[in-house]
Amino acid sequence: MASADFEGRTAAFSHWFRGLPGAVFSDAIQIVDLRSRGAGRGIVATRDIPADTTLFTVPRSAIISSETCGLKEQVPALFESRGDEDDEQPLDSWSALILILMYEYLLGSQSRWKPYMDVLPDTFDTPMFWSDDELSQLQASATVNKIGKASAEAIFRSRLLPAIRGNPTIFHSSGEYSDQDLVRLAHRMGSTVMAYAFDLESDDDEEDDDESDGWMEDQEGKSMMGMVAMADILNADAEFNAHVNHGDNELTVTTLRDIKAGDEILNHYGPHPNSELLRRYGYVTDKHSRYDVVEIPWEAVQNSLISELRVPREAVGKAMETIDQDELEDTFVLERNSGEPNADGTFASAAFVEDMPEDLKGQLKAVVKALQNLDGTLFPPSKRRRNDVIKSVVVGALRSVASRYSTTAGEDEELLSNANLDHRHRMAVVVRLGEKRLIEEACARFSGEAARDAPDADLSETKRTKRAG
Numbered sequence: 001m002a003s004a005d006f007e008g009r010t011a012a013f014s015h016w017f018r019g020l021p022g023a024v025f026s027d028a029i030q031i032v033d034l035r036s037r038g039a040g041r042g043i044v045a046t047r048d049i050p051a052d053t054t055l056f057t058v059p060r061s062a063i064i065s066s067e068t069c070g071l072k073e074q075v076p077a078l079f080e081s082r083g084d085e086d087d088e089q090p091l092d093s094w095s096a097l098i099l100i101l102m103y104e105y106l107l108g109s110q111s112r113w114k115p116y117m118d119v120l121p122d123t124f125d126t127p128m129f130w131s132d133d134e135l136s137q138l139q140a141s142a143t144v145n146k147i148g149k150a151s152a153e154a155i156f157r158s159r160l161l162p163a164i165r166g167n168p169t170i171f172h173s174s175g176e177y178s179d180q181d182l183v184r185l186a187h188r189m190g191s192t193v194m195a196y197a198f199d200l201e202s203d204d205d206e207e208d209d210d211e212s213d214g215w216m217e218d219q220e221g222k223s224m225m226g227m228v229a230m231a232d233i234l235n236a237d238a239e240f241n242a243h244v245n246h247g248d249n250e251l252t253v254t255t256l257r258d259i260k261a262g263d264e265i266l267n268h269y270g271p272h273p274n275s276e277l278l279r280r281y282g283y284v285t286d287k288h289s290r291y292d293v294v295e296i297p298w299e300a301v302q303n304s305l306i307s308e309l310r311v312p313r314e315a316v317g318k319a320m321e322t323i324d325q326d327e328l329e330d331t332f333v334l335e336r337n338s339g340e341p342n343a344d345g346t347f348a349s350a351a352f353v354e355d356m357p358e359d360l361k362g363q364l365k366a367v368v369k370a371l372q373n374l375d376g377t378l379f380p381p382s383k384r385r386r387n388d389v390i391k392s393v394v395v396g397a398l399r400s401v402a403s404r405y406s407t408t409a410g411e412d413e414e415l416l417s418n419a420n421l422d423h424r425h426r427m428a429v430v431v432r433l434g435e436k437r438l439i440e441e442a443c444a445r446f447s448g449e450a451a452r453d454a455p456d457a458d459l460s461e462t463k464r465t466k467r468a469g
C-alpha cells in the first residue's frame, strides 16, 4: 500500500473511531506506521504513561459481530438451526464472522465500518499464502501439515458460497464476482478473522478464562467472535504491556506497567510457539521462541527403541499389541516449562526443558514393560537402568527428528546473519531454528540425566571428585 494511501486510511480510521459514541482514545498514544519492520500499523506512547492507565475504550456497539451486523436481521436462517441436516445448522462462529466481513466488504462505501474495513489487510504473510518453495523452507517443522487451506476452502464452497448466491440482493454487488473471486475473498476474510478477531468474552467468563486475553481461540463455533476496531491495531509479543478488559458495554485497553514515551503498546496473543504465531498471524518474534514445540512421532521413538535395545521390530510390534490400542498415541509434543507471565506482562523466569512429554514417558514405559514381559532378559532388573534406557531412547528419537531438517542450527544462524534474507525465508528459518534448539536443549538435558542416573557414571564421578580432592 502506497504511503499516502496508508496514512490517509490511518487518519480516516482514527477520525472515524474518535467519533464513535462512547469511544475514548487517549492523547498519550498514537497509531504509527511500522511497515519498515514488517509490523504494519501499531500504537505507540507519545509520552510516559503510568501503569493502570486507560488507553482507549471500544463501545461494544462498534464491534463487527453477528449481534451488530445487519446480515443477521436480513437472513436470520444463516444464524439459526432450521432442522437436523448438516446444511440446516447455523454457521459456526468462525464462518459466520467471515461471511459478515464479506457482506460488509461487498457493501463498499455503504458499510458503516468502511473506514475500519479500509485499514484491514488485503495480503498476508501466513503460510496459507506461501508458495511451495517458501513452504519448503520450514523443512521438517510439523506446522507444514497444519495450514488447512483445502479444508477452509471446502467450508467456503459448501457453506459460504451458497449463502451468498442464495441472497444476491443482500450480498450487494456479489453478482459481479465469480465463484473463484468469492472464494478468494473468503480466504482473505478468513485470514483476517484468524489474525484480528477477538473471542468476545462476557464479564462473567473473564474470571475463569485465563486463555490468551480473549484472542480468538475458538473455531468450533461455541463463543461469539467479533472484530474490535482499534484493539486490533495493537501488535503483540510474548512480553507485553497492555491488556484488553471485556466489560458489559465496552472493551477497555489499559497499561499493565509504566510505559516510556516512544514505546510500542503491546497486547498478548497467547503463549504461542513461533510456528503457531506464523500460522495464525504471519510473524515470529525472538521472545516467542521460549514457547517453541517439537512434535516427536512415535515411529521415531520406536525405531530408536529397536536400535537402542537391539530387539527385533516384531518384538516391539508384539509388545504394543498387548497394550490397549486406545491408549497409544502417534505423536508427542516436546516443550519447555515456560511458566506464566507476571501480572505486569513480563516474564517471570527463563524457560527450560524440564522433562520429556509425560504421555511419551508413559507410553514408552508401558512398551518397555510389555517387552520385558515377553522377554525378561531384555532389560537389567534395576529400575534406574530402565529409566536410563528410556532417556537414551528419547534422545535417539530426537536426534532422528533433528536429522529430518536439511540444515544444521549453525547453518540457520549463518543465514539469519544475512540482512538481505527474504522476509518469509527469514521467518521460516526462525521457526525451524527454534525447533532445532529445543531438540538440542532436550538432548543435552536427557543425556546429562541419563549419564547422571547411570550407576557407573555415578561411580566415575565420585572417583574423579576424590582424585581432584
Ligand SMILES: C[S@@+](CC[C@H](N)C(=O)[O-])C[C@H]1O[C@@H](n2cnc3c(N)ncnc32)[C@H](O)[C@@H]1O
Pocket (backbone or CB within 6 Å): 037, 038, 039, 040, 041, 042, 119, 120, 121, 195, 196, 231, 232, 233, 234, 235, 236, 237, 280, 281, 282, 283, 284, 285
Ligand atoms: C491484530 S493485528 C495488529 C495490527 C496490524 N499490525 C495492522 O497493521 O493491522 C495482527 C497482525 O499484526 C502483525 N503483528 C502483530 N504483532 C507483531 C509483531 N510483534 N511484529 C510484527 N508483526 C506483528 C501481524 O501481521 C499480525 O497478523
